[in-house]
Amino acid sequence: MPEGTDVFEIMHTMRAMRRLKPDPVPDELIRKILLAGQTAASGGNTQRWRFLVLKDPEVKKKVQVYYKKAFDEVVGPRYASSPPPPGSDAARYKRQHAAVEYLTDHYHEAPVWIVACLEDGPNPTRSAGSSIYPAVQNMLLAARALGLGSTLTTRHINYEKEVDAAMGIPPGFHSYAILPIGYPMGRFGPVGRGPLGDVVYLDGWGKPYPGI
Ligand SMILES: Cc1cc2nc3c(=O)[nH]c(=O)nc-3n(C[C@H](O)[C@H](O)[C@H](O)COP(=O)(O)O)c2cc1C
Numbered sequence: 001m002p003e004g005t006d007v008f009e010i011m012h013t014m015r016a017m018r019r020l021k022p023d024p025v026p027d028e029l030i031r032k033i034l035l036a037g038q039t040a041a042s043g044g045n046t047q048r049w050r051f052l053v054l055k056d057p058e059v060k061k062k063v064q065v066y067y068k069k070a071f072d073e074v075v076g077p078r079y080a081s082s083p084p085p086p087g088s089d090a091a092r093y094k095r096q097h098a099a100v101e102y103l104t105d106h107y108h109e110a111p112v113w114i115v116a117c118l119e120d121g122p123n124p125t126r127s128a129g130s131s132i133y134p135a136v137q138n139m140l141l142a143a144r145a146l147g148l149g150s151t152l153t154t155r156h157i158n159y160e161k162e163v164d165a166a167m168g169i170p171p172g173f174h175s176y177a178i179l180p181i182g183y184p185m186g187r188f189g190p191v192g193r194g195p196l197g198d199v200v201y202l203d204g205w206g207k208p209y210p211g212i
Contacts, residue, residue, distance in 0.1 A: 005145060010145050014144040014188070019185040020109070020184060021182055023182065023183050025181060032146060033143050035142075037136070037138050037142075040138045041134050042132070051115070052117060054113040054167065057108065059166060066158070067107050069158075071100075074158060075155060076101070079097040085194075086195075086198065087192040103180070107180060118174060120172075120174055124174065137152075144188065149183065149188075196212055197212060
């Protein structure tokens with residue numbers, strides 16, 4: 001199998017890549033990522049998605065201001081006061097925090113964003129996102145396969161009205177994720193998660209699955 005196409009290798013090494021080079025990304029690669037998004041499933045195959053590609057520095061900067069505001073108000077304090085998640089440790093969590101802060105400050109400098117939007121009407125239900133996040137994950141996997149870095153980001157939703165207006169998203173549609181994409185400064189590598197057995201049950205809640 002040619003390098004970069006084994007889906008398991010791609011999934012296991014698809015770290016959140018938050019430090020990105022400003023170098024432009026060829027449209028041909030963006031097209032491949034978008035096609036991967038469009039192949040995803042959606043409820044009833046309704047395909048009510050729109051993918052807004054943003055390169056305009058002014059629009060990205062307007063959104064970054066809210067993204068940073070939400071960091072200062074919510075995310076930064078939460079990182080400072082919460083324990084490392086499963087599969088991490090204090091040092092790794094500190095590095096994650098630093099990377100999150102870096103992306104916050106440089107969000108708008110990613111050469112291209114894909115904003116995943118959905119026509120979800122005025123009162124979206126809890127299940128609405130399930131028709132857009134499969135496309136988002138496909139695009140992240142495609143970017144990784146092409147050697148491009150990205151991260152699923154949703155923090156802008158803290159200021160959804162303001163950022164959707166800044167991005168010109170019309171009524172009836174909402175943004176569900178922003179994927180800042182660029183060539184990564186660092187290397188892809190194994191993701192850290194807790195033991196599988198801690199989160200999988202067999203034939204009853206809390207019962208271990210000895211087969212894994
Ligand atoms: C629903 C969702 C929202 C996220 N929002 C953000 C975000 O706004 N900013 C950010 O830097 N990372 C965001 N992330 C990325 C997670 O923080 C990341 O997946 C996690 O730190 C694990 O990173 P790793 O895959 O490199 O181990 C989000 C991930 C998910 C699934």
